[in-house]
Amino acid sequence: MTSEHLSLQTTDHWPTSAYIHIPFCRRRCFYCDFPISVIGDRKRGETSTSIAEYVTLLCQEIAVTPPGPQPLNTVFFGGGTPSLLSAQQLAQILQTVERQFGLATDAEISIEMDPGTFSLALMQQFKTLGINRVSLGVQSFVDELLQACGRSHTVAEIEQAIAILHQAEISNFGLDLISGLPNQTLEQWHTSLDQAIACGPTHLSTYDLVVEPTTVFGKTYQPGASPLPPEEATAHMYRSAVAKLRAAGYDHYEISNYARSGYTCRHNQVYWQNAPYYGFGMGATSYVHWQRFSRPRTRKDYAHWVQTLIAHHGQLDCETSSNLDCLMETLMMGLRLAVGVPLSTLFTIGGADTVDAILNCLAPFQAQQWVELPTQPDGAIRLTDPDGFLFSNRVLAALWQALDP
Ligand code: SF4
Structure with missing residues (x-):
């Protein structure tokens, strides 16, 4: 390949999207290898010094990052469990983002939330702060499967969470589901798809389980062997999701994602189009000026890295993509x-x-x-x-x- 066609300059390729990682969860799901800290069932933003200290670091990182010429069109709070933040912490982060980069008037501001971690009052406060899209981590509508994968919520809590979204008039919300779980039957998969559709989301994501070696599942199960469903069964689950969700009026716009007309996730399109984006927080990756950069995956190393970033006025060298x-x-x-x-x-x-x-x-x-x-x-x-x-x-x-x- 010749390189005469695209010159990867460091002076262009400014992002108009930002991903913000909130790495706290009540417990670790058995399939998860994300960079997170487990804080137990009782702590949350208001009561956890770890979360408070992390938010301060995160805001320091954001405030020292050079802004581009355009305001942000999308902001995505992912995790982890961002719904463990207090409204005040979310406000602090969003205000720092707005001061540093500006926010387009019609910016899509999404947050991942987990059932059982938020009240109607908190959802209303988040909405007032500008959150206009919610991604609810449901994974399954079958209690025994939720339990078997170490999720910290029940189906009843999913139903309460959906009721809260409706009461708070969050019209743009998505649900995530996982297929290929240990012992999961086709019938259970259909139950989850049907229940998810019945909740009336604008967006649905279906992911096939990936057994990562460092997880509880990785240490318990052999990929491709029982009780994990065989490849033909997971392929069948995939095909049936395509058929069911299309029949219910969802457009299959991405390999794992479905949306009602006009409700594709604007933030994720940036990744799929290989466009630039800021990434902030522990373990987050950014892609700016054709340079991809992954932050440290532990809080201690991330804290040290933020101090180095501040000392270098927000400019750290990293390798430009070829x-x-x-x-x-x-x-x-x-x-x-x-x-x-x-x-x-x-x-x-x-x-x-x-x-x-x-x-x-x-x-x-x-x-x-x-x-x-x-x-x-x-x-x-x-x-x-x-x-x-x-x-x-x-x-x-x-x-x-x-x-x-
Ligand atoms: S809630 Fe999400 S990020 Fe947290 S442990 Fe479970 S899968 Fe991982």
Whole structure:
């Protein structure tokens, strides 16, 4: 690949999106390897010095980060469990963000919340502060599965949480579900999908369980072996989710995500389009000026890193992505979207030879009906739904081999 087409300059590529990591949970779910601290069932923002100290650090990091020319269009509070923050802490973070970067008047401001961790009063306060989108971590509507994966809430608490969202008139909310759990039956999966649809969310995410080696599941179960459902069963769960959610009026716009018309997640589109974003907080990754940077994953190391950042006036050197990195990231993220990756984007990054190499590599997958290739230069490369999405790893592996021999 020649590098004459896209010059990765450090002076452009400013983000208009920010991810803010709140790394506290009541306990650790058995499948989770995220960078979090466990604080138990009784502590939360108002009563935990760990959370208070973390919010101070986070605001210091935000306040020292150089702003771009445009205000932010999206802010996403993820975790962890951001609904453990007090309204005052959320206000402190949002005010720091607004002072430093500005917020567009129609900015999407999302927060991940867990059932059992917030009241109607807190939800109303969050809304007053500008939160206009909620992502509720439900995972399943079957109590025995919730228990078996170490979730800290019950189905009754999910129902209470949904009632609170409706009472607070949060019209834009999404639910997350997991398939492929140990001992999960197809019937239980259908129950969760049906119940989720009945709650009336604007957005639904369905993730297939990934057994990470450092987790309780990783130490208990062998990937691919019982009681984890076999691959054919999880593929069946995926296909049935596509069929059910489409029939219920949701657009399958991303490999794991579905939305009512007009309600796709604007923040996550930034990742899928391989566009720049700020990342703040322990373990968060940012992508600014073509440089990807992951922060330390423990609170102690993160605290030390923030002090170093302050000492360097918010400027730390990190490696700029190569054109090949940029190309692969664009393909990996963009092929997750139903609209696919425009040929023109690939041409800009890699040039005509690279586009030819990609199209040649994908021709056999088109014959298999996993990929749709464009017939016009202004078209896009797409994975088919559901087969292309289901076997996306194989397509990406072939692309990786073809582009980085
Ligand atoms: S609530 Fe989310 S972040 Fe927290 S332990 Fe469970 S999966 Fe991990």
